[in-house]
Amino acid sequence: MGLALRPMRWWDVSSLLAAEQELFGATAWSAETFWGELAHPExxxxxxxxxxxxxxxxxxxxxRPGPEADVQTVAVLPAAQGRGVGKALLAELVSQAAAGGANTLMLEVRADNEPAVALYTGAGFERIAVRRRYYQPGDHDAWVMRLRPLPQS
Incomplete structure (x- = not known):
């Protein structure tokens, strides 16, 4: 599968919203949330x-504000799942966290999202805590996962 990674730009947001809604439903980010994130490239x-x-x-x-970075989102469209897209996206985030000086990468994942948990575990993340009823609506637990030290390129 041909795959290219490139920086997200503000004009991408409108095309991401349908995917965001399909993948995350009631917890989907709004255009304003994406724009707010993109407004802080530092x-x-x-x-x-x-x-x-x-x-x-x-x-x-x-x-990536300092020595501890956080995965904000990883989203793979259903038609592309199971084809290495998530692995490539996560590898890019790990690389960028390390390049920005972070030595730890954190994330939260829905505890019942087995493909995502497998992706993160396969990349070396360890489960360190649970956040009960973190994802609303629905009262779904989140696992807090951590990768440290980050691989250096």
């Missing part, structure tokens, strides 16, 4: 994954 890194014809396959975002 501490945020957002990337889009595209196929060979420029079609959206996924996107991901990172908050």
């Amino acid at each position: 501490t945020r890194h957002y990337v889009v994954a595209e196929g060979p014809d420029g079609e959206l396959l996924g996107y991901a975002g990172l908050l």
Whole structure:
């Protein structure tokens, strides 16, 4: 599968919203949330994954304010799931966190999202805590996961 990663730009937001709604439903981010994130390039890194014809396959975002960075989102469209898109997006976030000086990368994931948990575990993240009823609506627990030390390139 041809896959290209590139920085997310504000004009990408309108095409991401349908995917965001499909993937995350009631907890989907709004256009304003994306724009707010993109307005802080000094501490945020957002990337889009595209196929060979420029079609959206996924996107991901990172908050990197200092020695501890946080995965903000990883989203892979259903048609692209299981094809390595999530792995490529996560690898980009890990690389950018390390390049920005972070030595730890944190994230929260829905405890019942088995494919995402497998992705993160496969990348070396460890489960360190649970946040009960973190995802609303629905009262879904979140696992807090951590990767440290970050691989250096």
